[in-house]
Amino acid sequence: MDIAGSIAAVTAALGLVKELREIDAQYDKAEMKLKIAELTEALSDTKQGVADVAQALKEKDEEIDRLKKALQRREITVERRGYRYRQNANGDPVGDPFCPICLEEGNFTLTAPSYEVGKPFKCPRCKANFGRLTSYRYTE
The missing domain is CATH 1.10.287 (Helix Hairpins)
Structure with a gap:
C-alpha cells in the first residue's frame, strides 16, 4: 500500500x-x-x-x-579524455580509468587489459570493451 x-x-x-x-x-x-x-x-x-x-x-x-x-x-576522481581516474595528491590522474558504464550506476570498477585484438581494455564487471585507454603511472 x-x-x-x-x-x-x-x-x-x-x-x-x-x-x-x-x-x-x-x-x-x-x-x-x-x-x-x-x-x-x-x-x-x-x-x-x-x-x-x-x-x-x-x-x-x-x-x-x-x-x-x-x-x-566521484569527487575524488579526475577526468581526462572522457574517462575518470583516481587522482594523486597533486590532482593528476593515476592508474587505469574507471569503467564509464559502471560509474554511471555508482560502481567504481577499474578497466583492465583484456589482451584481445582491437579491444585492449575490458571492464571485469559489466564486460564492456574499450579501445585504447591511457594509463597514468604515479609520479610526484
Missing part, C-alpha cells in the same frame, strides 16, 4: 469512529458490532499501509546513502 492508500485507510477509520459516536440508543447491538468490525478492518489496513510506507522510506534512505557515497567517491 502506498502513502495515498494509507491516508485513505486512516480517513476511512476516522469516518467510522465518527459514525460510532453518532450511534443512538435506537441502533441495536448488531449494528454496533458491525461498525466495530469495520473499524477494526480499517485500522488493520492502516497499520499494514504504514508498515509498507515505512519500508519504502527505509529503502529510499538506503538508496540516498548509496548515491551520496558514490557522489563523494
